[in-house]
Amino acid sequence: MSIFEFFQALFQYEFLQKALFTSVVVGIICGIVGCFIILRGMALMGDAISHAVLPGVAISYMLGINFFFGAVITGVLTAIGIGYVSQNSRIKHDMAIGIMFTSMFAVGIVIITMMKSSADLYHILFGNVLAVRMSDMWITLGIGVLVIGLVVLFYKELLVSTFDPTMAQSYGLPNKWIHYCLMAVLTMVTVASLQTVGIVLVVAMLITPAATAYLLTNRLSVMIYLSALIGVISSVFGLYFSFTYNLASGATIVLVSAFLFALAFFFSPSQGIVWKAHKSRKNRLELLEK
Amino acid sequence: MLPFLKYEFLQNAFLTGIMVGLLAPVLGVFIVVRRQALIADALSHITLAGIAANLLLGKWSSFFAAANPIYMGMAFSVGGAIFIEQLRKVYKHYEELAIPIIMSAGIGLSVIFISMADGFNTDLFNYLFGSIIAVKRSDVWTVFAILVVVLLFVFFMYKELFVLSFDEEQGKLSGIRSNWILVAFMAITALVIAASMKIVGILLVSALMTLPVAASIRIAKGFKQAIWLSVLFGEISVISGMFLSYYLDLASGGTIVLCLVVILCLSIFYKKFTGSRKVGHL
Amino acid sequence: MNNNIESIAIRVDDLSFHYGDKNVLQHVTMEIKKGSFLGLVGPNGSGKSTLIKCILGLQKPQEGNVYLFGEKVNKFNDWDKVGYVSQKANSFNTAFPATAFEVVSMGLFGKVGLFRFLKASDKNKVWEALRSVNMDQYAHQNIGELSGGQQQRIFIARALVSDPELLILDEPTVGVDTESSDSFYKMLKELHRENNMTLVLVTHDVGVMTNYVTDVACLNKQIHFHGNTKEFEESSSENMSAFYGHHVHVLHHDHGHE
Ligand SMILES: Nc1ncnc2c1ncn2[C@@H]1O[C@H](COP(=O)(O)OP(=O)(O)OP(=O)(O)O)[C@@H](O)[C@H]1O
Ligand SMILES: [Mg+2]
Numbered sequence: 001m002s003i004f005e006f007f008q009a010l011f012q013y014e015f016l017q018k019a020l021f022t023s024v025v026v027g028i029i030c031g032i033v034g035c036f037i038i039l040r041g042m043a044l045m046g047d048a049i050s051h052a053v054l055p056g057v058a059i060s061y062m063l064g065i066n067f068f069f070g071a072v073i074t075g076v077l078t079a080i081g082i083g084y085v086s087q088n089s090r091i092k093h094d095m096a097i098g099i100m101f102t103s104m105f106a107v108g109i110v111i112i113t114m115m116k117s118s119a120d121l122y123h124i125l126f127g128n129v130l131a132v133r134m135s136d137m138w139i140t141l142g143i144g145v146l147v148i149g150l151v152v153l154f155y156k157e158l159l160v161s162t163f164d165p166t167m168a169q170s171y172g173l174p175n176k177w178i179h180y181c182l183m184a185v186l187t188m189v190t191v192a193s194l195q196t197v198g199i200v201l202v203v204a205m206l207i208t209p210a211a212t213a214y215l216l217t218n219r220l221s222v223m224i225y226l227s228a229l230i231g232v233i234s235s236v237f238g239l240y241f242s243f244t245y246n247l248a249s250g251a252t253i254v255l256v257s258a259f260l261f262a263l264a265f266f267f268s269p270s271q272g273i274v275w276k277a278h279k280s281r282k283n284r285l286e287l288l289e290k
Numbered sequence: 291m292l293p294f295l296k297y298e299f300l301q302n303a304f305l306t307g308i309m310v311g312l313l314a315p316v317l318g319v320f321i322v323v324r325r326q327a328l329i330a331d332a333l334s335h336i337t338l339a340g341i342a343a344n345l346l347l348g349k350w351s352s353f354f355a356a357a358n359p360i361y362m363g364m365a366f367s368v369g370g371a372i373f374i375e376q377l378r379k380v381y382k383h384y385e386e387l388a389i390p391i392i393m394s395a396g397i398g399l400s401v402i403f404i405s406m407a408d409g410f411n412t413d414l415f416n417y418l419f420g421s422i423i424a425v426k427r428s429d430v431w432t433v434f435a436i437l438v439v440v441l442l443f444v445f446f447m448y449k450e451l452f453v454l455s456f457d458e459e460q461g462k463l464s465g466i467r468s469n470w471i472l473v474a475f476m477a478i479t480a481l482v483i484a485a486s487m488k489i490v491g492i493l494l495v496s497a498l499m500t501l502p503v504a505a506s507i508r509i510a511k512g513f514k515q516a517i518w519l520s521v522l523f524g525e526i527s528v529i530s531g532m533f534l535s536y537y538l539d540l541a542s543g544g545t546i547v548l549c550l551v552v553i554l555c556l557s558i559f560y561k562k563f564t565g566s567r568k569v570g571h572l
Numbered sequence: 573m574n575n576n577i578e579s580i581a582i583r584v585d586d587l588s589f590h591y592g593d594k595n596v597l598q599h600v601t602m603e604i605k606k607g608s609f610l611g612l613v614g615p616n617g618s619g620k621s622t623l624i625k626c627i628l629g630l631q632k633p634q635e636g637n638v639y640l641f642g643e644k645v646n647k648f649n650d651w652d653k654v655g656y657v658s659q660k661a662n663s664f665n666t667a668f669p670a671t672a673f674e675v676v677s678m679g680l681f682g683k684v685g686l687f688r689f690l691k692a693s694d695k696n697k698v699w700e701a702l703r704s705v706n707m708d709q710y711a712h713q714n715i716g717e718l719s720g721g722q723q724q725r726i727f728i729a730r731a732l733v734s735d736p737e738l739l740i741l742d743e744p745t746v747g748v749d750t751e752s753s754d755s756f757y758k759m760l761k762e763l764h765r766e767n768n769m770t771l772v773l774v775t776h777d778v779g780v781m782t783n784y785v786t787d788v789a790c791l792n793k794q795i796h797f798h799g800n801t802k803e804f805e806e807s808s809s810e811n812m813s814a815f816y817g818h819h820v821h822v823l824h825h826d827h828g829h830e
Pocket of ligand 2: 620621622659742
């Protein structure tokens with residue numbers, strides 16, 4: 001199927017429009033939030049929260065309510081739990097994260113096997129954006145507006161507390177509070193991404209575009225725009241491949257973004273490995289000539 | 291004999307479980323002290339890609355259809371391990387970013403391979419979450435072979451692994467050629483992950499490697515004791531997890547990990563009530 | 573004085589090192605004789621630790637060579653002749669479940685060789701090393717449960733356990749109380765005198781150090797001074813202030829002087 005046919009299909013099918021719209025929104029907010037996640041060294045935390053919402057989602061399914069509620073509750077509880085464990089028991093942060101997230105995930109898996117419905121499970125785990133309902137789309141959009149609004153409003157505070165937490169403290173910024181807000185935002189972004197990429201792959205959506213942008217620029221503002229853009233590109237092309245070849249949408253979206261990361265990793269003009277190797281070889285040659 | 295063990299598939303699962311309950315924590319000790327839990331996680335995801343690739347190839351070639359997918363999983367996992375170890379060495383700075391990305395690329399690939407093969411089926415479900423009914427006799431023998439290799443390696447390389455985990459500089463000064471030992475260690479970890487997969491499932495393998503260790507190092511005096519305790523915790527949770535899984539009909543990976551979590555909580559409380567000893571951070 | 577190859581423990585030959593674009597050592601050349609006790613001083617960031625790492629082959633210099641006991645460092649194999657306590661010795665992972673005894677026994681692994689295990693005689697050596705730093709009663713404590721100064725002693729014991737001919741210590745007394753650090757310096761002096769051990773000590777404790785060492789080297793990217801203690805003391809006040817870039821009082825602590 002050519003791109004052209006894809007566009008035709010896009011005009012024709014409402015489900016495709018919904019899917020595209022949702023995944024673009026997800027690409028944008030994951031890109032934005034991801035920047036703060038990786039700059040604050042919380043990549044692992046992103047992984048943890050996204051896995052930890054599983055029991056919440058499973059319980060919501062069982063009760064027949066929108067999984068948004070269950071997921072937000074378990075996600076926030078996990079974030080608080082990790083904070084509590086690492087502050088009070090001298091277990092270091094990354095260990096606390098690992099422990100909390102595997103336990104939550106295991107609970108989720110047990111609950112889901114009790115449900116005995118593997119089809120739903122696969123959708124939760126790997127996403128199925130083509131089945132997005134109207135209500136999911138509105139939730140995603142709502143979360144997107146909220147997240148972007150928060151980032152715009154608190155940009156300065158986020159900037160300072162990300163780069164220099166001690167200075168932020170001395171300015172009187174409530175670091176702890178900012179951290180938990182970010183966790184709450186992270187949970188919401190996870191929920192918004194559930195339909196598109198699924199639980200297992202949310203972390204990829206969060207980290208990969210931001211990491212790619214990080215390789216390309218040193219300025220936070222530029223990095224945020226770039227990262228959102230890369231998120232959108234991955235979503236659109238991922239959806240195209242998913243629709244064309246009938247593959248799981250989460251996987252194709254994530255693979256496109258991983259591909260973009262690999263490109264930046266090897267070829268970025270400032271940090272790319274190929275250029276670096278080239279440069280250091282040139283340096284060495286120059287030294288030899290001298 | 292226990293009624294539990296009269297079926298062959300249960301015997302298989304039981305034997306594999308006991309071996310895995312020994313293997314995963316033994317390697318886990320080194321992984322946890324070197325802070326490489328994330329790498330273990332990444333390897334398990336790459337293993338899944340190998341298994342999925344085999345399922346896909348099996349559609350076209352009778353050779354792959356007949357083969358046990360675990361071998362392809364191992365090949366991918368070992369390849370991934372070597373790749374990651376090189377990446378770690380050369381680009382220290384990017385490790386933290388690159389590994390989660392490799393990991394999700396691994397799972398993305400597996401999902402695609404599988405949806406190209408025949409869509410999601412229960413087979414995949416078993417690989418993801420572990421199952422005690424899906425273990426074959428040939429799996430038991432494969433795991434046994436891995437057990438022998440790993441135990442020999444750890445026994446003869448104990449000194450070297452111990453120094454390298456504690457501080458690599460001292461290792462180099464002891465004239466230890468750290469490179470190939472670390473690569474071999476990663477490759478062996480990859481094998482163990484592939485071996486543990488049937489019982490605990492891809493998504494929870496790393497928990498079986500890290501949680502028993504997290505519990506044991508809170509209590510243990512010394513490194514050897516930490517290893518023995520981890521193995522003890524690993525075995526207790528694998529065995530009780532498998533029983534629970536069988537009688538309650540739940541995915542074995544989930545129940546095993548929940549047992550581990552209980553043990554970990556007990557060790558934390560034990561520590562709280564008995565010791566005022568200084569505990570370090572990990 | 574006898575100056576042939578035999579009497580040189582460490583030879584650094586026109587060594588330059590940079591981390592990326594950052595120049596840390598420039599054309600450093602020095603010889604350290606067997607049986608000498610060298611104090612290496614210099615301000616923070618002057619490249620002392622880096623020089624030590626180059627000497628031990630833990631960092632590869634971009635230019636120049638290092639010879640240990642006459643052998644190029646990358647060909648050198650007798651690592652049990654060399655003991656090393658790194659500056660960051662106690663920044664290890666404190667939850668690491670290893671006892672003090674296990675940590676000290678690591679110092680013997682180079683000697684024991686691949687595929688072999690520690691023998692009873694090796695274990696005696698570990699006990700001896702623990703006793704020499706007065707830590708034998710803590711042998712079966714986990715290393716992370718000891719105080720900073722006690723940990724430092726364990727690392728010193730690890731460096732001593734293989735009876736090295738050359739002992740290199742990078743700020744070993746940081747975090748050790750004055751009394752212990754005095755007795756520690758005395759112990760070094762004894763090792764130096766009785767076992768004829770070659771010692772290299774990096775320190776900021778200029779005043780105390782001059783009471784014990786035989787030679788002093790001042791490093792700040794380059795070697796600014798290398799000579800015996802007496803020469804150093806004679807030239808010290810003007811040298812040091814020029815060298816550190818501000819006025820430094822070189823205090824002479826008389827305690828500990830025999
Ligand atoms: N791993 C590294 N990467 C980049 N630069 C480094 C690294 N280690 C040290 N440096 C830089 O090299 C210079 C020399 O460092 P070095 O540790 O050798 O100093 P030092 O003399 O031991 O200082 P101190 O007295 O504080 O121990 C410093 O400017 C430091 O910033
Ligand atoms: Mg230093």
